[in-house]
Amino acid sequence: MTPSDYIAVPLLVSGVMFFLAGSAGLLRFPDVxxxxxxxxxxxxxxxxxxxxxxVVEADxxxxxxxxxxxxxxxxxxxxxxxxxxxxxxxxxGTRMWTR
Amino acid sequence: MDTLNLAQWVFDSLTGTGLLWLAWMALASxxxxxxxxxxxxxxxxxxxxxxxxxxxxxxxxxxxIGAGLTGALLLAALAKLTAAQTEISKSxxxxxxGRAVRALRQLPAVLMFLVAAGLVYSVLSLxxxxxxxxxxxxxxxxxxxxxxxxxxxxxxxRGYDTLLEIFVLLLALLGVWSLGGxxxxxxxxxxxxxxxxxxxxxxxxxxxxxxxxxxxVKGPGGAFQAGATLGAAGxxxxxxxxxxxxxxxxxxxxxILVAGPALFILVALFTIVAxxxxxxxxPEHAGTLILLLExxxxxxxxxTLAGLFFGERPDDGYDNDN
Amino acid sequence: MTTETLYALxxxxxxxxxxxxxxxxxxxxxxxxxxxxxxxxxFLVLVxxxxxxxxxxxxxxxxxxxxxxxxxxxxxxxFALILMLRIAMKTGQTELPDTWSE
Numbered sequence: 001m002t003p004s005d006y007i008a009v010p011l012l013v014s015g016v017m018f019f020l021a022g023s024a025g026l027l028r029f030p031d032v033x034x035x036x037x038x039x040x041x042x043x044x045x046x047x048x049x050x051x052x053x054x055v056v057e058a059d060x061x062x063x064x065x066x067x068x069x070x071x072x073x074x075x076x077x078x079x080x081x082x083x084x085x086x087x088x089x090x091x092x093g094t095r096m097w098t099r
Numbered sequence: 100m101d102t103l104n105l106a107q108w109v110f111d112s113l114t115g116t117g118l119l120w121l122a123w124m125a126l127a128s129x130x131x132x133x134x135x136x137x138x139x140x141x142x143x144x145x146x147x148x149x150x151x152x153x154x155x156x157x158x159x160x161x162x163x164i165g166a167g168l169t170g171a172l173l174l175a176a177l178a179k180l181t182a183a184q185t186e187i188s189k190s191x192x193x194x195x196x197g198r199a200v201r202a203l204r205q206l207p208a209v210l211m212f213l214v215a216a217g218l219v220y221s222v223l224s225l226x227x228x229x230x231x232x233x234x235x236x237x238x239x240x241x242x243x244x245x246x247x248x249x250x251x252x253x254x255x256x257r258g259y260d261t262l263l264e265i266f267v268l269l270l271a272l273l274g275v276w277s278l279g280g281x282x283x284x285x286x287x288x289x290x291x292x293x294x295x296x297x298x299x300x301x302x303x304x305x306x307x308x309x310x311x312x313x314x315x316v317k318g319p320g321g322a323f324q325a326g327a328t329l330g331a332a333g334x335x336x337x338x339x340x341x342x343x344x345x346x347x348x349x350x351x352x353x354x355i356l357v358a359g360p361a362l363f364i365l366v367a368l369f370t371i372v373a374x375x376x377x378x379x380x381x382p383e384h385a386g387t388l389i390l391l392l393e394x395x396x397x398x399x400x401x402x403t404l405a406g407l408f409f410g411e412r413p414d415d416g417y418d419n420d421n
Numbered sequence: 422m423t424t425e426t427l428y429a430l431x432x433x434x435x436x437x438x439x440x441x442x443x444x445x446x447x448x449x450x451x452x453x454x455x456x457x458x459x460x461x462x463x464f465l466v467l468v469x470x471x472x473x474x475x476x477x478x479x480x481x482x483x484x485x486x487x488x489x490x491x492x493x494x495x496x497x498x499x500f501a502l503i504l505m506l507r508i509a510m511k512t513g514q515t516e517l518p519d520t521w522s523e
Contacts (some may be wrong), residue, residue, distance in 0.1 A: 071302070080296045087290065111424055115431040118465075121457045122435050131450055138454055146522035152428060153479050156466050160491045169457065169495050176502040177450065180509055204442040211437050218433045225457055227423060229473045231480030248481035249488070264489045271496035277501045282510075322487050362517070400492070407499035408507075411458060 005057050006062045006071030018046030031097040040082045047074055114151065116143055135173045142166025155319040156249045159311070163327035168404060171334050175408065179281070194331030244385025246314045253321065254389045258378035261322075262363045265396055268403045269360055280412035289339040297339035304332035312397050316386070322393040326400025333405025352402060359399025364394055431485035435462030447516040449505040453498060460494045 001009075025038020051071045058064045121141040128134045142165040149158035236248050236256065243251035253261050289297070308328040315321030343352060366388055367378050375381070380388050404414075439459030443452055464487045471483035509515050 024175065076296070080292050084290075084291045094216075107424065111427050117425060118431055119434050119438065122438050122461075126438060126451065126455055126458060128447065130449070134451065134454060140459070141458070141461070145465075148428065148465065149468065152424075152468050152472055154471075154484050154487070157464075157468060157484055157487050157491070160488050164491050165461070165494045169498055172495070172499050172502055173450070173454070176506060179506055180450070180515060183506075196471060204445070209439060211441045211444075214440070215433060215437045219430060222426065222429045222433060222470075225470065225473075227426075227473060228475050230477075230484045231471060231474065233474050234479040236481050237477075249484045252481050252485035253488065257482070260486070260489055267493050268496045271470055271500045274500050278503060278507055281503065281506060288426075296470065321488075341428070369438075388462060394477070404495070407496065410499075410503055 007009050011056065015046045015049030015053060018042045018049060019060040022046060029084040032094055033086060033096055036082045037083060040078050044075055044078055047071055105124065106226070111151070114144065114148055118148065129305025131177055132174075135170065135177060139170035144171065150354050152383030156247075156321065156324070159319055159324045162328065163324060163331065164404075168327060168330060168408070171298060175410075179284075218411060242309060242382040242385065244380065244387075244389050247318055247321070249319075250315045250321045250389070253323075254392055255378075255380065258363075258392075260365065261396070262344065262360075262378065262394075265360050265363060265399060268400060270402050272356070272406050275407060275410060277414045281410040283411055286340050286342065293339050297335050297341070300335055301332050304328050305337070308332075308397060308401065312390075312393055315393065316390070322396040323400065325393070325397040327404065329397060330408070333401065334408045337405070337409060342410075343365065343413060348365060352406070352413060355398050355402050358397070359392075359396040362395035366392060383393075422521060424472075425472050426471045428465050430463045432465030432467075432469060435459070437462075449508065449515050449517070450502075453505065454499070455519050457494060457498060460490065464490055 020043030021040050024084065025042065026035050029035045029038055048071055051067045055064050055066055058067065118141065119142060121137055121307070125134045125138040125141055128137060142161060145165060146158045146161040149155070149161055233248075236252060236342040240248055242250055243255045245251050247253070300347070308325040311325035311328060312322065313320075315324070362380075370379050371377060373381075429505060436459050439455045439462060441461065442489065467483040467487055468479075471480040474480055485519035503509070505515065508517070512518070
């Protein structure tokens, strides 16, 4: 392992952990709102960590720029789509889960 | 070809099982909306598989078209079915059948088993190593005008495939229009989030399409990925409530739709008149011609895909009778 | 078993699943999904077998054919969906009738 690997691998592994947590939330949480909450939050951070891990390993600034751009696009799309799904669910009158 | 080590074997088995399981769920799940969402997930797992099989060009096309655009088409069709209050058939097995008919229903499963056995046998009986046509492609890559072998095959060595394919796409759209298309849909005004998303992402998608087109010369990318990105921009605009104006639909849209096919035909005629074979370029012009063809193809593919998602006939100002 | 054989066999499996569903499912949207799964299976067999080149890069010709195939598949899907919607609007059903009485 090169020195940069010692920084990249923990970042990548923790990113995967966030994805795992988000997917577990998607599968186990009771309604659409809580599922979206788990999915968007953890996936945005998870992808951020994975992008950070790959940036450490990147060969050129061009690749770094592309990676950060991808993260930005996913943040934008993820947040907007979560909003649209929630709005659609509320229009259909999907009840929020209460204990 | 490589012998599998343990980590690869685990990854490949999980991916393979996942693909089969998602495909089965998409085909067996009782709710159609669930089936479509699972099918989109299946497309994304396919994209991962393409990367695993060293086919990054296909992975890009799969994400944009196989998962993205097909998913959008399916969801839009389901929404229109639901809006039309159609009776969506749920029972795939009718209850009143007698014993003989029920026995007959097992026939497809038996047939599938036979077909599967034949296909598995033929896959296993293939030689484990075969270079295919990669040696010939490598030997001629220098004169193709591009460095990405997949682009070289698509636009140069087997350019006639792409020529025909562009016409298939156009034909699909003409088919939709010949059926009369869909009746015009009432457009709900887009909320602020969707509106902003469309305003921000449309220029980004157009820029991305140009990037894919340019990147396809050297690495993964090319006219299809670029066209699909452009098509995605069109879908996003339609979702945000934008509709082609009558002037655009009557003239510009149609001109751009035929630009790609027309360029292909012109270049094909040009090569024949110059005493060469169909779409056989002189090596010194190959790079320029490929970029020209790809630019036209990108525009046409993008607007055709957007038109297929639209589904309505562009108003030509003559038939107001329906 | 090599990676190539494994994925080629998965491709065969997808083709068979799709073909079976195409036969037994009556709903037209489901049939369109089934045809898409079938084509994914064919693509997977092609690309998996294109990788049997040993240590060098895979054969680009099947790759190019699969990219062409993906674009053709989406245009056929779009056309089939419009046909289905027209049938649904005309008959109010999402399956084909058993007999064409009219």
